[in-house]
């Protein structure tokens with residue numbers, strides 16, 4: 001089968017012909033990949049930012065697949081140890097011994113994939129296996145962040161939420177906030193095209209972050225670079241919540257005088273097994289729009305190159 005893998009530390013993508021994996025225990029499942037989304041984390045893996053191993057490593061962690069037993073499925077890919085207190089509550093993405101597919105275990109840029117436990121398999125229902133592939137990371141990560149914001153937004157009326165960064169994750173967040181809260185949703189992004197897309201998805205205002213006026217009850221920073229976190233700290237309300245989700249490495253000071261009084265600052269990481277089940281139910285109930293461009297798996301390098309340049313409207317999805 002074809003698998004797109006990293007070998008050494010040079011970041012080159014290799015298009016390898018390797019054996020189809022075989023399940024070694026009754027709990028493991030081999031699935032036929034239907035689609036795999038391209039996440040910016042894949043670029044971080046290629047660049048060596050996470051120290052990913054083993055090598056060779058098949059990339060990819062936004063996977064839909066066909067299983068002989070279950071039909072079309074989503075694969076939950078932030079795999080944990082299954083034994084620690086975080087895994088006990090399904091928060092496997094926080095597991096200290098996590099081995100996420102495509103980051104620290106073999107992923108979904110391939111024709112088949114070995115899933116280490118059947119608890120990671122979620123039936124797709126009548127969702128489109130290609131368009132909905134990004135729900136596995138982009139959609140799920142935005143969903144958990146929005147759930148954290150809802151806890152604060154629901155304490156009042158006439159609240160406003162701000163989504164910083166209108167790429168794939170921000171686009172999901174705008175839709176979830178509209179579906180699940182009565183907050184007015186604003187978007188901050190320097191790219192006017194992305195701002196227009198966000199308005200089309202339900203944002204009532206979208207502009208460059210410098211042109212926005214706070215305060216906002218909830219600020220979801222899907223960039224979390226230095227500049228965006230500084231914007232977030234400036235725009236969040238007293239007793240509001242600032243959630244850092246993006247992995248761009250910004251840092252801001254914390255303490256009296258540095259952030260608004262009683263504002264809560266937190267990070268949000270991927271999503272739990274329960275979050276994923278809840279999100280799939282939401283997707284089956286409401287119409288979530290996926291801004292997706294399909295490419296054949298053999299074009300993985302093109303997808304990466306375009307993603308680096310920011311030449312993407314929402315999410316690339318690779319189809320084997």
Ligand SMILES: [Zn+2]
Nearest residue numbers: 039041137138
């Ligand atoms: Zn991801």
Ligand SMILES: [Zn+2]
Nearest residue numbers: 081084087095
């Ligand atoms: Zn664990």
